[in-house]
Amino acid sequence: MTLKEIYKNLNLDFVNQENIVIEAINNLKDATSKELSFLENPKYIEQLKNTKALAVLISSEHQNHIPAGTTAIVVDKPYLSFAILTKHFQKPLLLTNENEAIIGTDSVILKNTYLGQNTKIGNNTKILSGVSIGDNVSIGDNCIIHPNVVIYNDTQIGDNVTIHSNTVIGCDGFGYAHTNEGEHIKIYHNGNVRIEDEVEIGSNVSVDRAVFSSTIIKKGTKIDNLVQIAHNVEIGEYSIIVSQTGISGSTILGRNVVMGGQSGTSGHLSIAAFTTIAARTGVTKTLKKAAVYAGFPAVEHNIWLKTKATISKLTKQNNKGKK
Amino acid sequence: MTLKEIYKNLNLDFVNQENIVIEAINNLKDATSKELSFLENPKYIEQLKNTKALAVLISSEHQNHIPAGTTAIVVDKPYLSFAILTKHFQKPLLLTNENEAIIGTDSVILKNTYLGQNTKIGNNTKILSGVSIGDNVSIGDNCIIHPNVVIYNDTQIGDNVTIHSNTVIGCDGFGYAHTNEGEHIKIYHNGNVRIEDEVEIGSNVSVDRAVFSSTIIKKGTKIDNLVQIAHNVEIGEYSIIVSQTGISGSTILGRNVVMGGQSGTSGHLSIAAFTTIAARTGVTKTLKKAAVYAGFPAVEHNIWLKTKATISKLTKQNNKGKK
Amino acid sequence: MTLKEIYKNLNLDFVNQENIVIEAINNLKDATSKELSFLENPKYIEQLKNTKALAVLISSEHQNHIPAGTTAIVVDKPYLSFAILTKHFQKPLLLTNENEAIIGTDSVILKNTYLGQNTKIGNNTKILSGVSIGDNVSIGDNCIIHPNVVIYNDTQIGDNVTIHSNTVIGCDGFGYAHTNEGEHIKIYHNGNVRIEDEVEIGSNVSVDRAVFSSTIIKKGTKIDNLVQIAHNVEIGEYSIIVSQTGISGSTILGRNVVMGGQSGTSGHLSIAAFTTIAARTGVTKTLKKAAVYAGFPAVEHNIWLKTKATISKLTKQNNKGKK
Structure with a gap:
């Protein structure tokens, strides 16, 4: 243009x-x-x-x-x-007249699958029934893509990656600009998702593509079911993201971060390597210090315990003598 | 009968x-x-x-x-x-001997898709691989239905609607009556889902059909991934529903409501137009006044801030002198 | 070996x-x-x-x-x-040279479906489009498996079971052992999922297979959309699990337990029969007494109400005279 x-x-x-x-x-x-x-x-x-x-x-x-x-x-x-x-x-939704997908040796592609153009599947990788893989996708060796997974255009996946059923990799990030009249103008996302080696992702997970560049899940990270990973998130090596957790846009996790079930973060934060975020914690600020955090807004775990003890004590005082 | x-x-x-x-x-x-x-x-x-x-x-x-x-x-x-x-x-699960789906001009239907009977697809609409569309469904012009989306019978979808992968539109609402013996008797849902123009819905979203009449998502509303929209919900125009939010049955949102990530509402509530519900908020009562709400149960945001400050202060007082 | x-x-x-x-x-x-x-x-x-x-x-x-x-x-x-x-x-991902699936009378298998080997479908059961059913699976009579459901190997499903679209039954549990270097070693799960008669499961639900033996959902239980059920969980008869709830590994629910929306439990707990867990509650300890629980960590509902009232009162006192 x-x-x-x-x-x-x-x-x-x-x-x-x-x-x-x-x-x-x-x-x-x-x-x-x-x-x-x-x-x-x-x-x-x-x-x-x-x-x-x-x-x-x-x-x-x-x-x-x-x-x-x-x-x-x-x-x-x-x-x-x-x-x-x-x-x-915006990029084209569907390529035409480009190259058929290239499939490595000893790989298995079951029926009812869709492989886009300019896409490359490595060796000894298994693509099970109902999987849809878009254009310009690259998947490495020894991967297992379970039934009905959807991988959008431009996604890059390393070796020894397992993705469980009905997970979606690379759908559009949730980004809109707002007019004075309250309408929402879509920001078309031309970035992609990059998943490094040895990553395992559970079922019904959503990983959004980046606006520009990449949403990145680094080597050896394991993600449980029903997790939301927004656009431009980066998850460091060997992290553990437990079920129903949500990570908002552009937040960056260091290596070996653990996020407990049903936890979440705001967007544009940094979480220090080796941080543990307890189940159901809501992180609203950057966490520079590796520690255990809990509560909403998240505080260090021992402060959260003191807070809960204080509330319990004050409630008892307030209700003394009442039935 | x-x-x-x-x-x-x-x-x-x-x-x-x-x-x-x-x-x-x-x-x-x-x-x-x-x-x-x-x-x-x-x-x-x-x-x-x-x-x-x-x-x-x-x-x-x-x-x-x-x-x-x-x-x-x-x-x-x-x-x-x-x-x-x-x-x-209950209506039949599968129509037989009715009319084949009608598909408008310049529309694309990829392989591995299923189109029910008496179903109509508009012009320049793209139905990607693995999509399943039931009977009596109507989809407008210029829509994109991403891979493996499921659209149940009777759903009505307007123009310029985008639905991301593995989202389910029109599944049965979660409604049961209970016997004296503690068994649950299913309420068969004969209503449908109606999605108006310019709506975009993320991946892995569930939108339940109504018991009677319609679950409605009005014009220009945008819904993020992994959101739950229960039966008979109505979402007003140009609303924003962020990831992992749940809206319980029969709750009605006015226009331009914003619900932050991992928030939720009880059923049978009304949320005033132009209300903002912060991330992780649980709304348990009707909100008649457009304002920013937070906490569980939800209160106005400034009250929530005061509450959090009070708790923090009392915790410090309670622990003064302790290690 | x-x-x-x-x-x-x-x-x-x-x-x-x-x-x-x-x-x-x-x-x-x-x-x-x-x-x-x-x-x-x-x-x-x-x-x-x-x-x-x-x-x-x-x-x-x-x-x-x-x-x-x-x-x-x-x-x-x-x-x-x-x-x-x-x-x-680990068991083989895909059986070969075993028996083709056996399908009972009056059952319907729509197109784009995948049926594994040694698998058995009962009578009058409907397998809709895009469903993937693995090896050694057994499904009873009068079941409805909605489009794009995925059922992993070894799953056993009783009679009169309905499973809504894009739900995943039997994916690997989220279990890893950790090396001194912080890497995660996958625990391959050889157990399965067993779903008893009259169970209904909503859309986009994940039910993990057991490490050993079975993850069990007992007779007459109803599960809403987007629920997470981890490995080795047991849910008693006639329970109700509302949307976006998560039940962690090896937790056992008695019969007629109700879990409200967006609630959750830690792992390895027991929840007494006839217990009600309010929406958004986080259960962190075994609940031996059937009662109504709320809050995080969960307490009896009346204590939660007192706690909320106390916090509200103290906040007002703390802000008296302030604007």
Whole structure:
């Protein structure tokens, strides 16, 4: 898409006469000199100053931070304008006239399966009945993909990975920008999911694809049933995520993190390596120190125990003499 | 089914000799003069007084409120008798000898899909691999139904709707009446699900069909992964329901309601338009005022913050001097 | 596998020269004289004393409790050694050259389904589109298996059972032993799932197979959508498990237990028959008394109400005079 078309799609007057081509949208940090980016949240102004983006959607108040060589596209709501444009950069849902899937030796593909184009399955991997694998997917050696798993386009899966039934890998992240009228404009997600070696994922799990780059599940991590992993999450090596846990967008877990059942995190947090989060805990802030946490909002486990003991004591005092 | 057969199915003596046909079961409010209804909860006595139902299952103590023209079928447990009868009014699981599905222009139906009878798919809609669509389903234009989605009989879906993989639309609501011996008698659900235009639903979501009439998701609403939407729920326009949230039966959300991740509501509530429910909140009462709510049971967010601060302060006081 | 090979797989010196064959791994209580077992947790020493196991993986400190006739295989980490060995005893993922599935009279098997070997479907049972049924599965009469359900190998299902779409029965339990380096060694699960008559299970539910023996859902129990049932759980007759609830491994529910929505339990608990667990409750201890419980950790409901009232009162006191 040309810069000219971008102005047109945003209903802006086009001042620059050049027909410059924008190849993709990306974040400020990773954008190349052929890509478009945006600044909504002022906390990314440092990234803006160092961006290589060809053009940046920006509000007039932050326009002065645009670096030399980058075009400022001044808009009222940069995030909303970004969302509107993502639609025009979305990837095709279904490839056609590309290469048939390549399947390694000793691999088994049961019936009722679907394999997209440009997809590659390694050796000694088993794809069971009803599995749907999209385009541009890569699956390594010695994997087991249980019945009715769905793997969306562009997903990359390493070796010795097991995924249990009805799990969905790579569906769109839940991202929308909001208009003044309260409508929600979809942010099309062009990133993917990357699952490293030795990962096992339970049944009925949802792992969303990234907006840009990748949602990543690192080597040796084990995920239980009915877990939600949002877009751009990173889970470190050898972590354990117990059933019905939810990890919100862009949160990063270090290695060997344990999250107990029905726990959850807010988005954009960091959880220190070797942290344990007790069952049913709700983490609302970054946890820099490896420890055991509990409660909602999460506190260190011993504080949670003291809190519960205090409440119990005060309740007894308050009800003394009452039936 | 005739009135006579209904008496027989409930092991009641039949006094009326007429062979009156009952066409369906319905709630008091919507029942026509050819339908059967029931009164269990006295709070619906006003609806009883105005019902057009041909007959009503009712306990002897409320019998005097039956309007003229409606037959009282006096039973010990009206809700249980109703449940027993729903089995006899259930719709067929699979239609046979009806019309093949009609598919609009430019629509794509991938392999391994199932399309029921009397079903209609609009134009430029994509039904991906492994999708199962029941009988009497209608899907509009420009929809994307991702792999392995299941859409039960009678579901109605508007235009520009996207449903992600392994989501289930229209499965039976979780409704049972209980016998004195502790057994559970299934209430067969003859209602459906209606999804309006521009709705997007994530992966591994469950949306139950209504007992009567419809579970409704209104225009422009966006639903994240692993969400539970029970029977007869109504979600207003442009609402946002974040991952792992559960909305219990018959609860009605106004427009632009936001429910944060892992939140939930009890059944039979109303949530005011433009209300925000924080992540992990449990709503147990109707919320008439648009505000931000948090906690369990849900209170206004600033009260929740004060509560958390108070608990923290009292815990510190209680532990002063202790190690 | 011979005892000699077991020593080899654990990198132990083999002292016994006999080529004794071990047929399976089992728990101390159920192991036969041809099976291997392990002792990790000292609370099972009584079971050890009475075990019939041919050999037991055990640490040196508990070695003296080994009964006569049982060989002690002394290892540093018995549970880890057990996990390592389970891989060698895993059952085949896919049977070949066995018997085709047998299907009873008046049963319907829709297209896109997969039926494993040695599997038996009863009479008048409906297997809808996209269902995958593994090897050695038995399904009774008058069942409805809705589209895209997955039933893993060895599952046993009674009569009049309904399972809604995208539910997974019999996937591997979430069990791993941990190395000193923080890696997780999978415990291969050779048990199964047993579902008794008149059970109904909602959509997107996960029911894990047992390590040994069976995960059991007893007669007449009804399970809502998106519920997690871990390995070796037993749910008593006529229980009600509402949506998004999670039951952790080896927990046993008596009959007519009700668990409200989004509730959960820790593992290895017993819940008394006729207990009610309110919505969003987290049960962390065995409940011996049938009552209504609420809160996290769960307490009796009236205590929870008093606690909430006390917190509310103290918050008001603490904020008196503040805006």
